Amino acid sequence: GEWTVTDPEDHGIAPAGLEEARAYAFQDDRHTQGVVVVHEGEIVGEWYAEGADASSWTASWSVAKSFASATIGIAIDQGAIPGVDEPMTTWFPEWEGTDKAGITLRDVLQMSTGLDWDEEYDPASVSDSEVATMVLGQPDQLAYAAGIPAEVEPGTRWSYSSGDTMLLSGVVEEATGEPLGQLAAERIFEPIGMEQVEWWQDAEGHTLAYCCLDSTSRDLARFGWLYLQGGRWGDDQVVPEDWVADSLEPA
Numbered sequence: 001g002e003w004t005v006t007d008p009e010d011h012g013i014a015p016a017g018l019e020e021a022r023a024y025a026f027q028d029d030r031h032t033q034g035v036v037v038v039h040e041g042e043i044v045g046e047w048y049a050e051g052a053d054a055s056s057w058t059a060s061w062s063v064a065k066s067f068a069s070a071t072i073g074i075a076i077d078q079g080a081i082p083g084v085d086e087p088m089t090t091w092f093p094e095w096e097g098t099d100k101a102g103i104t105l106r107d108v109l110q111m112s113t114g115l116d117w118d119e120e121y122d123p124a125s126v127s128d129s130e131v132a133t134m135v136l137g138q139p140d141q142l143a144y145a146a147g148i149p150a151e152v153e154p155g156t157r158w159s160y161s162s163g164d165t166m167l168l169s170g171v172v173e174e175a176t177g178e179p180l181g182q183l184a185a186e187r188i189f190e191p192i193g194m195e196q197v198e199w200w201q202d203a204e205g206h207t208l209a210y211c212c213l214d215s216t217s218r219d220l221a222r223f224g225w226l227y228l229q230g231g232r233w234g235d236d237q238v239v240p241e242d243w244v245a246d247s248l249e250p251a
Contacts, residue, residue, distance in 0.1 A: 008044040034217030073243030116151035139203035162210035180207035
C-alpha cells in the first residue's frame with residue numbers, strides 16, 4: 001500500500017541525525033534529487049530538491065544494474081535460465097568458437113567477462129570510451145556490447161562495465177521472449193507497488209540494463225526495502241532469498 005510517514009522520534013531516531021543526513025545530501029555539488037529514509041517499513045525522513053516533491057520523476061543511472069540483476073534472479077527461479085554458470089553462448093551463439101566462448105552468465109553479472117571495455121566519462125577521452133560510444137552513437141546498444149572483443153580470459157579480471165550489464169538485456173529477451181523492462185514490470189514493479197516507473201530502451205527496443213530507470217524517490221525506496229527484507233514483500237517472495245544474499249556477497 002501507500003507509505004506511512006511517521007515521526008522519527010517514534011522510532012527512537014534523533015531528528016538531529018536526520019538533519020545531518022539532509023545537509024550532507026543537499027550540498028551543492030551532490031545534485032541530490034530526493035532522499036527517503038525508511039525505518040521498520042515507515043518513512044521517517046523525506047526531503048526534495050527545490051521545485052520537486054514525492055510525485056516528481058527521479059532520474060537514476062547505474063542503480064538500474066541492480067534491477068537487472070534481480071530480474072535475472074527471478075528468471076532463474078522461474079526456470080527460464082538454467083543458472084549463473086550457463087555459458088553466454090546459449091543466448092549469443094555467434095560467440096561459439098571464438099575467444100568469448102568461455103564467458104558465463106556469472107562472469108557477466110560480476111563484470112569479469114574480460115572484454116575490452118573502457119568505462120570512461122571524461123569528455124576529454126570520450127573518443128576512446130566504449131560507454132560513451134555506446135550511449136551517444138549506437139542505435140542497437142545490445143549489438144554493440146555483444147561485439148566488444150575479448151582482452152583477457154573471463155573470470156580473471158574485474159572491470160566496471162556497463163557493456164557487460166547491457167548483455168543481460170539480451171539474455172532475458174532470448175530466455176523469456178520478453179524485454180527485460182517488461183519482465184521487471186511484471187515481476188518487480190507491480191508486486192511491490194512501483195507505479196511511476198519508466199526504463200529506457202535503445203532504438204531497437206532493447207532495455208538499457210545498465211542505466212536509466214526513472215521513477216520517484218518513494219518508489220525507488222520500495223526496491224531498497226525489498227532487499228532489506230531478503231527479497232520478500234508482504235507474503236510474497238518477489239526476488240529469491242538466496243539471490244539477494246548472493247548479490248550482497250563480494251566476488
